[in-house]
Amino acid sequence: MAQQLRPSKPADKQSKIDWSRRQEAENFAETVKLFRQGKIDPDMFRRFRLQHGAYGTRMTDDYAMVRIKVPAGQVYPNQLEKIAQLSEMYSIGSAHFSTRENIQLHWVILEDVSEIMQSLSDVGMTSREACGNTVRNVMCSPMSGVCKDEIFDTTPYALAIARFMLRNPICQGLPRKFKFNFTCCEKHGMIRIVDVGLLPQIQEIDGEKRKGFKIFLGGGLGNRSFVGHQLEDFTPVEDLLYTSMAVIRIFDRMGDRKNLSRNRMRYLVNDLGWEKFQNLVLKERAVVKATQSVIVKLNIDDSVNEIQRPISVNDESASVPDGYARWEKTNVEKQSQSGFNSVFIGLEAGDITANQLRSVAEIIRDYSAEGFARNGFSQNIVIRYVHDDDLKSMYSRLIENGLAKTGSLTMASAVGCSGTTSCNLALTNSHRLAKEVQRKFLELNYDEDDDLKDSTIKISGCPNSCGQHQIATIGFYGGGGRHGTDMFPNYTMSLGGKFDEDAMLGHHTARVPVKRIIPVILKIIELFKENKQSDDTLAKWIDRVVSGNESSKITGVDDIKKAIAPLIVPPNVEDEPDFYMDYGSDTNYHTVTGKGECAA
Amino acid sequence: MCCMIDSDIPIINSKLLREKIQENSIRIVDVRREQEYQQGHITNAVNLPLAKLLADDSSESIQKIAQDLGISDETPTVIYDDTFGALSSRVVWALQYIGHEDVKLLDVTFSQWKDLGYEISTEVPEIETATHSVKINPEIMATAEYLEKVKENKNVVIIDNRERLNYLEQHIPGAINIPYRTLATDGKILRTKEGMKTLLKNRGISEDAEIITYCGSVGTLSGLAYYALKSIGVPNVKLYVHSFKEWKSLEKPIDKQENANYWDLSAE
Numbered sequence: 001m002a003q004q005l006r007p008s009k010p011a012d013k014q015s016k017i018d019w020s021r022r023q024e025a026e027n028f029a030e031t032v033k034l035f036r037q038g039k040i041d042p043d044m045f046r047r048f049r050l051q052h053g054a055y056g057t058r059m060t061d062d063y064a065m066v067r068i069k070v071p072a073g074q075v076y077p078n079q080l081e082k083i084a085q086l087s088e089m090y091s092i093g094s095a096h097f098s099t100r101e102n103i104q105l106h107w108v109i110l111e112d113v114s115e116i117m118q119s120l121s122d123v124g125m126t127s128r129e130a131c132g133n134t135v136r137n138v139m140c141s142p143m144s145g146v147c148k149d150e151i152f153d154t155t156p157y158a159l160a161i162a163r164f165m166l167r168n169p170i171c172q173g174l175p176r177k178f179k180f181n182f183t184c185c186e187k188h189g190m191i192r193i194v195d196v197g198l199l200p201q202i203q204e205i206d207g208e209k210r211k212g213f214k215i216f217l218g219g220g221l222g223n224r225s226f227v228g229h230q231l232e233d234f235t236p237v238e239d240l241l242y243t244s245m246a247v248i249r250i251f252d253r254m255g256d257r258k259n260l261s262r263n264r265m266r267y268l269v270n271d272l273g274w275e276k277f278q279n280l281v282l283k284e285r286a287v288v289k290a291t292q293s294v295i296v297k298l299n300i301d302d303s304v305n306e307i308q309r310p311i312s313v314n315d316e317s318a319s320v321p322d323g324y325a326r327w328e329k330t331n332v333e334k335q336s337q338s339g340f341n342s343v344f345i346g347l348e349a350g351d352i353t354a355n356q357l358r359s360v361a362e363i364i365r366d367y368s369a370e371g372f373a374r375n376g377f378s379q380n381i382v383i384r385y386v387h388d389d390d391l392k393s394m395y396s397r398l399i400e401n402g403l404a405k406t407g408s409l410t411m412a413s414a415v416g417c418s419g420t421t422s423c424n425l426a427l428t429n430s431h432r433l434a435k436e437v438q439r440k441f442l443e444l445n446y447d448e449d450d451d452l453k454d455s456t457i458k459i460s461g462c463p464n465s466c467g468q469h470q471i472a473t474i475g476f477y478g479g480g481g482r483h484g485t486d487m488f489p490n491y492t493m494s495l496g497g498k499f500d501e502d503a504m505l506g507h508h509t510a511r512v513p514v515k516r517i518i519p520v521i522l523k524i525i526e527l528f529k530e531n532k533q534s535d536d537t538l539a540k541w542i543d544r545v546v547s548g549n550e551s552s553k554i555t556g557v558d559d560i561k562k563a564i565a566p567l568i569v570p571p572n573v574e575d576e577p578d579f580y581m582d583y584g585s586d587t588n589y590h591t592v593t594g595k596g597e598c599a600a
Numbered sequence: 601m602c603c604m605i606d607s608d609i610p611i612i613n614s615k616l617l618r619e620k621i622q623e624n625s626i627r628i629v630d631v632r633r634e635q636e637y638q639q640g641h642i643t644n645a646v647n648l649p650l651a652k653l654l655a656d657d658s659s660e661s662i663q664k665i666a667q668d669l670g671i672s673d674e675t676p677t678v679i680y681d682d683t684f685g686a687l688s689s690r691v692v693w694a695l696q697y698i699g700h701e702d703v704k705l706l707d708v709t710f711s712q713w714k715d716l717g718y719e720i721s722t723e724v725p726e727i728e729t730a731t732h733s734v735k736i737n738p739e740i741m742a743t744a745e746y747l748e749k750v751k752e753n754k755n756v757v758i759i760d761n762r763e764r765l766n767y768l769e770q771h772i773p774g775a776i777n778i779p780y781r782t783l784a785t786d787g788k789i790l791r792t793k794e795g796m797k798t799l800l801k802n803r804g805i806s807e808d809a810e811i812i813t814y815c816g817s818v819g820t821l822s823g824l825a826y827y828a829l830k831s832i833g834v835p836n837v838k839l840y841v842h843s844f845k846e847w848k849s850l851e852k853p854i855d856k857q858e859n860a861n862y863w864d865l866s867a868e
Binding site: 029032033036057058059060085088089090091092093094096106107109111112114115347348351352353356418419420421422429431432435582583584585592 | 763764765768777779781782784786798799802803804857858859860861862863864865866867868
């Protein structure tokens with residue numbers, strides 16, 4: 001490995017914002033006690049628990065999952081080290097990076113949650129309002145501030161909205177959860193599949209360049225998914241808070257509080273019709289502006305981040321480690337700042353060990369000129385501002401710590417929700433399946449295939465959408481299938497989902513037994529290779545197939561169905577017992593679910 | 601003989617130990633492997649590789665070990681390891697079992713001691729054999745038979761100190777899980793007294809309960825828990841020395857967290 005000489009490490013950067021409130025930990029401990037003594041109604045306790053970021057765990061009341069919010073995905077080395085320690089003390093020795101930039105600790109004993117909250121306060125973090133009917137973690141593209149296509153950096157606005165909404169009385173009892181996503185550009189953020197999605201814009205008004213947004217409302221994935229609508233041409237930054245408040249007020253007033261399965265804002269938008277909803281928002285915004293007794297403003301800190309390359313003297317004689325070219329090709333993006341790169345660290349379905357978390361913290365200190373990391377949208381971590389000259393040495397460090405998995409920016413990095421590893425609602429082990437798919441792709445070197453680069457695979461363990469399967473090129477959600485009297489895990493496959501400016505939900509194509517998913521994916525890739533045009537990609541090809549615009553041998557979804565039909569026929573249980581078992585299980589499959597908490 | 605170590609302090613502070621080293625009035629025992637010991641140890645420390653103790657943990661054997669290390673009934677003794685205190689607590693327990701009273705853990709590991717820049721040496725001190733009596737202390741020992749008999753008792757709390765995933769997969773019915781990592785704090789092998797009390801309070805464990813700790817096989821991780829509990833003044837703590845390995849081999853009942861694939865959440 002390259003020798004690092006570091007005469008003076010810059011001081012450790014720490015979060016400027018303290019999201020925690022220390023007394024909440026003690027209050028939580030007391031409330032758990034009262035609940036255990038039967039002095040608090042279980043439903044009330046559940047709402048309280050969720051409000052504080054402790055989610056229920058599969059088939060048990062003894063454990064919780066603690067969801068730590070990471071607003072705008074900005075996470076600091078000391079925070080990662082703290083989470084490493086907490087995962088060993090109170091969880092399973094691994095932590096999980098979610099698709100919404102949270103970091104989760106699973107299988108935590110409910111009585112220990114308060115100790116975690118207490119320790120999170122030491123590093124300025126909170127789990128408050130990470131679950132429940134609240135404004136959830138405010139996301140921001142991990143490329144915001146470094147993206148080549150961005151108009152301006154929305155990170156300060158994402159942080160300001162997160163600050164404004166956290167513990168805000170109006171956000172404590174919404175009809176249902178509420179999600180904000182900020183992005184840098186259409187490609188890097190998922191702004192059309194959330195309640196409020198924001199894309200930066202600049203408009204010239206009276207000869208003056210003004211910052212603002214395109215705001216998309218009422219999108220969301222779930223049992224029924226919708227793509228968001230654009231509110232107006234341009235919303236100036238001064239109107240960001242008023243617009244957000246107007247939308248939340250309308251949702252709070254008119255959202256469905258009775259029908260648990262239809263109470264996300266997207267249903268309200270759908271029921272009213274977009275035009276009516278749009279008018280309501282615009283009117284409400286005028287009211288919000290006109291009736292405020294004091295001027296309320298977002299606290300926007302747009303001071304420039306200090307960029308200081310950690311002092312390093314690379315050993316020029318060190319050899320380039322094996323696999324560097326492949327890793328660089330599939331994990332590194334050039335930034336708009338010349339000489340700097342954003343390095344994507346891929347994790348299998350978002351899981352990382354305590355020791356790896358500590359290594360990531362050290363690597364951030366040693367290589368990132370901004371001194372912190374960003375959580376990605378695909379269960380990954382992004383270390384930015386890595387200098388061109390430091391990439392090889394950083395790669396060596398990542399290899400040493402098992403963090404140099406290739407294909408982070410490619411189809412190989414499959415997303416999988418937690419599934420039956422911890423979730424009450426799950427029907428299948430989607431988590432392990434995502435890991436299996438990824439391993440297969442890397443084994444076949446598919447991460448290096450440019451034709452596959454812009455495609456995605458996303459897997460949910462039930463028809464809800466934590467795995468975001470609807471926006472994947474190839475998406476799956478879990479369920480049960482039956483052959484005679486024998487059950488097997490059976491996924492519904494959708495094709496052609498997209499989340500960019502042409503956002504589209506995937507097209508349901510077939511039901512695929514779990515142990516046939518890898519063969520079916522490989523078959524689809526094979527069909528594509530046989531029928532593709534010269535400059536084609538799998539995503540483009542599937543797009544043409546699902547929209548009936550493909551003119552090769554495969555003209556539509558039906559042809560794909562025909563081609564995979566022989567693969568998905570269930571064998572007899574005696575001939576292939578493994579077919580009837582889910583991944584990670586050595587007994588025959590049967591569906592077991594508990595009560596979901598999304599609606600609590 | 602006057603007690604050289606303040607008995608109100610459960611574990612010995614590394615700074616205090618440095619003073620005692622000068623006085624050469626205590627016995628310091630390094631329980632790492634012989635080879636590691638030879639490469640450098642705390643000045644004046646003698647070596648007792650844990651394996652030697654485990655090879656035969658009859659009271660006669662423990663007595664002989666103590667005598668050979670120059671530990672008499674009155675010798676203040678301090679134990680350390682480089683394994684977050686787990687190995688040394690098992691030795692503390694063994695000495696307490698034969699009736700030795702003045703034995704404590706060092707509050708840091710050997711690595712931390714070294715990092716602090718404190719004295720280490722490769723010199724092996726000369727040992728003058730001592731005489732140690734055997735006054736068995738039965739109330740700190742639990743056997744499988746005993747555990748099975750009392751595990752339903754209301755006042756008995758069984759604590760499994762293995763990692764969470766091992767516990768979820770299988771454990772003694774009724775046991776609760778406090779992974780050994782929960783016992784430590786930043787840079788010290790044990791939590792503060794206050795921190796330990798908070799943990800018990802949150803978990804609803806009464807300090808008046810009879811607590812039995814166990815772990816995977818030889819009572820090291822659970823030895824640390826035993827020591828942690830004793831050190832905050834919990835009066836009735838027992839170590840199930842042969843732990844889960846024996847429990848399983850005796851085909852005693854086992855509980856498991858069903859219908860969840862928690863192992864697949866681990867990145868190991």
